[in-house]
Amino acid sequence: MRASRMRATRFRAVIAAGAVATLMIGLAGCADSDRDNGGGEGSSSGGTFIFAGAGDPKNFDPIFNDDGESFRPIRQMYDTLVTHKPGTAELVGGLAESWENDATGKVWTFKLRQNVKFHDGTPLDAAAVCANFDRWYTMKGEAAQSQMIYYQDVFGGFEGSPDAVYDNCKAQDASTAVVTMKKYKGAFPGAFALTAFSIVSPEAVKKYDGNTVTQNGDSFAYSAFANEHPTGTGAFTYGGWNKATGEITLTKNPDYWGDKAKVDKMIIKIIKDENTRKQELRAGTVQAIDFPAPADRKALAGEGYKVLDRPAFNILYLGINQKNPKLRDLRVRQAIAYALNRAQLVQTKGPGGAAVADQFLPDTVLGYAPDVQKYEYNVDKAKQLLSEAGATGLTLNFYYPTEVTRPYMPNPQEIFTVLANDLQAAGIKINGVPRPWNGGFKDDVQQFGKQDLHILGWTGDYNDPGNFVGTFFGRAKPEFGDDAMTEMFSAIGKADATVDEAGKKAAFEQVNRDLATKWLPAVPIWHAPPALATAKNVEGLVPSPLTAETFNSVSLTK
The missing domain is CATH 3.40.190.10 (Periplasmic binding protein-like II)
Structure with missing residues (x-):
């Protein structure tokens, strides 16, 4: 498998008016x-x-x-x-x-x-x-x-x-x-x-x-x-x-x-520590490991181990929970986006081939909009927006998972630390809340919405925009905290229900533009090839x- 991103094959039902579209795939x-x-x-x-x-x-x-x-x-x-x-x-x-x-x-x-x-x-x-x-x-x-x-x-x-x-x-x-x-x-x-x-x-x-x-x-x-x-x-x-x-x-x-x-x-x-997984591979007590750290890929390959790259078909994002009234102000969410030095994060913590994300799906997926608003790193702009919103001195609880490595998140602790430092440099006080992945983080974030901020992501299950933006933002969820975002839910639902492919492409492109400007329920961080x-x-x-x-x-x- 080549290290560069593979353009995943698009597939979707093609339905023509008055005709039967038959997908006799995989005889x-x-x-x-x-x-x-x-x-x-x-x-x-x-x-x-x-x-x-x-x-x-x-x-x-x-x-x-x-x-x-x-x-x-x-x-x-x-x-x-x-x-x-x-x-x-x-x-x-x-x-x-x-x-x-x-x-x-x-x-x-x-x-x-x-x-x-x-x-x-x-x-x-x-x-x-x-x-x-x-x-x-x-x-x-x-x-x-x-x-x-x-x-x-x-x-x-x-x-x-x-x-x-x-x-x-x-x-x-x-x-x-x-x-x-x-x-x-x-x-x-x-x-x-x-x-x-x-x-x-x-x-x-x-x-x-x-x-x-x-x-x-x-x-x-x-x-x-x-x-x-x-x-x-x-x-x-x-x-x-x-x-x-x-x-x-x-x-x-x-x-x-x-x-x-x-x-x-x-x-x-099950070996929860990344370094221990690598040591056991070298010791011969395991024959394969997932998600080797970016710094270990070249070393392992040099020692004769096989390093198999997957194409980057994923997204890491910083989730923003609008259950907190301060976070319902779009200016505060925009300030958070401007405060993050994502390019530096990619360079210092991302695996080889990682790229800064400007929307919530890879560019190989229908509906990717190249003209979305991009939040370049600008700490002064972040401070200005916080001041305009009356949110100077804001304190936020930032949840992140422990004891796990995800395809889009090779080291949650390190990623949290970098993002938290960026936010604090813009004047936002961060309380870090580490929680174990299962029986902790996922329940707290996805079931009960206890957090103000969290890092999470997604690896696509199939090549369709609904599997990305629809999965995240197509309905009210505790992790984003505001079931009043009905305009967003409705727009995504209409885009997903569009049968004509050209119409569907245009509808999801507009959804992605609006996610960056009108709604901003989260901040996309990177796409990373695990x-x-x-x-x-x-x-x-x-x-x-x-x-x-x-x-x-x-x-x-x-």
């Missing part, structure tokens, strides 16, 4: 070829592949997760209806051999693969697919209020909500599932490839009480299905999570419908621009 033979990395079952290397994870997963139920550390093991155990060609953002068949949509973009028909079974031996059929869609839609109470961020972003709401996009799913026959939406949404078909929408065994959900979630103070507790019995159709089966050693064990699924895993076992060893590093004997690991690697292609040479 069985083609999809099998796409997944074949030159080995096949006969070339299996055996052995155990140990990958160093950067943080604890929350649980293993796809629908209740939205972060990479949870999705990494989930992605090995489950499959989605649609997936991506390895190393790209191009859609190909997953559990569905093919799919098509009608002229309205509201009815989606999936032709499923034959003879696929869940890990518990039950069949993958249209009824099971529909049971998954219905499960998500009918979530209630604490389950619906927990971390179902992807569902709410893509499908708008649950049963009974006026914003709900999903209508129904019917099993036309055992191998044909027909999903009907209440309205067109630009997220499809790309969203069908989201790991959160992996297809799980309905029988296992029922047996292990998978729909039960309980809230305990500021956190949520999940079911035996989510924690102990994850059951999908993937290339690996669940072998347990030893929390004392931090090891998640995944075992080769000999009955996998696609290319079977080349190793017998995979272990995800990397993987592996031992010399690791073959077949294909970096994904979506950081969505699957490991059935990995083999170990002697």
